[in-house]
Amino acid sequence: MSRNATTDTTKLGRRTFLAGSAALGAAAAAALPAPAIASGTIELRMVTSWPKGLPGAGTGAERLARTIEEMSGDRLKIKFFAAGELVPALKCMDAVMDGTADLGHDASFYHHGKNPAFSVFFAVPFGMTAQEQAAWIYHGGGWQLWDELNQKFGIISFPAGQTATQSFGWFKKEINSMDDFKGLKMRIPGLGGELLKRVGGSAVLLPAGEIFAALQSGAIDAAEFIGPLNDLALGFHQVAKISYGPGVQEPGGMMQLMVNRKKYEALPKDLQAIIRIAAQWMHEDMKVDYDIGSGRTMEVLRTQHNVRFLRLNNDVLTGLGNAAGQLLQDMMDAGDDHMKRTLKSYLAARDNTMRFLRFNEQAFLNARTLGIKYPTA
Template structure:
């Protein structure tokens, strides 16, 4: 949607000359009434609920001085139009996923999910303590935005398929909904990639417009009814070992806030980030069992497929880093952090979990 259309939706007169978005957000002294557009449908209560949680926490932290109305995808703007809507100042806030906007700069993907990249715990560490927030600020400032991590799905599933996928050759000619770098990888593997918002996926899969799709994981996928449109459910989610959602704030609006309000926004985003991951972790296990009980057939991608896809991801990185100085810097930061934290987790978490799962398998085998 064009800037003029966004501004019309926000009730801004385009010919009014210079203005601050805060002029339209502030209804009375010390009270800010703001609107947030979301990339997600309200039916997906956890992921859409991230925006609602931000609004709730801000209301409490500020004693009602910050009031936010949250709009689901399609109510004001389309799911993939959030970035432009907030950048233009038509809306002060957005809840979205940075990798939807790789068309502007492929480096946006680093701040949501990179195939074969970081888990939720690792990604949060990179964003909040590993220098990534400064890179993210630099990238978003080019479009008059600032963003904060505001939700995480945890490790996702690899997706729903109408037919079994056994070898890399089975990916050729497949039409699949998959965004971000995952889509680029699948394109290189020979698939025909589409990028559809959540509300449009079921119909496309059910009618055969697409042969496969990934979304999030068992809880959300069950809500969308994807198990009714395809029988085979593949893991692991190589394309999104975690996925960080974000709060976008118009930078002019954010800079005009007093420091205590800016801090409240950062705190609210962090609260939403933690709660979303906790809710997904609590809900995905029972949802997976319900899917299996209803006839879903679980499958695991073969090592041959995963190795081929990882090779294509290396090609994507090489191509994007060539001639894109910011991408190259971000990749360097991401890779160095990834390698360090993986070595630590190999010695600690992986060793512990490997023992636990091995013991569980032995106990199950022994009856």
């Protein structure tokens, strides 16, 4: 995203991202033919949880669909649907399971209610960063555990986007102690939501397109949704002026591309590989889009909209961290065999990746804060 594109997003505000209605979605569903194979072309339907044109997640999912088409030489043609155009934003997994859609792009923690382990494969509070999580998924046994879970629901999933460490959220009042979480109603899904409950708050699950209205009306007191790149587009700065970091609830948010398992297994091997490799490319592409775009829009929010970017103090971070540790211990103690094996694998990977990152990369990041004389743009 260029600086001009960021400015354009500011001017457009929220209108671009809140288009669509339930009636439109129903009409689209009724008019669609079943996926077809004609003249060597396989037609697939792809749904997402993201408002049309939403920077990062939304635009990335659409690029992924077009990339799969191009890599396949148009042997695969994908009909792309933003949130609400075919199914509601939080029903992507159901649509892929029942064949309404062939592919879906969303965040697995939206399906925490189906099985809490789905949240582990998106983000764990005080868990692994984006690169650590990728190491676990690709080289530490994480994907095999994820696929074991997905088989029960008739889908197969691939990492297909990363938000990196998210913001902690938007607040109308400062958070100065753990007592400030008591009674707080916050839009926060997955294990972050479970963490909030542990410290006395109430977690609310809402899709991106419904957060602004809930925050504006007072239905919720605070909200988190990735970070500045999306927050500017969704207009949160219009109703709240404090953005807290770091996003300890989601230190690395891994998006997924779901595919109906029967549909995927029926594809030729080369087309299966194209879907898998395109998803892996999007995993990196979306992360760097967020990396550079969030920094730019953070400055827009600070200088043009008077947003205060504050850091959670150490007492609050320690309180949240201890609550997160107890949450994971309780999940291991009460979980089924798969949950126990998943968390043990996750924690082993965290220990291994953190060992060298602490010594090397974290030390380097700390070194950049030492007041070194360095040119700026």
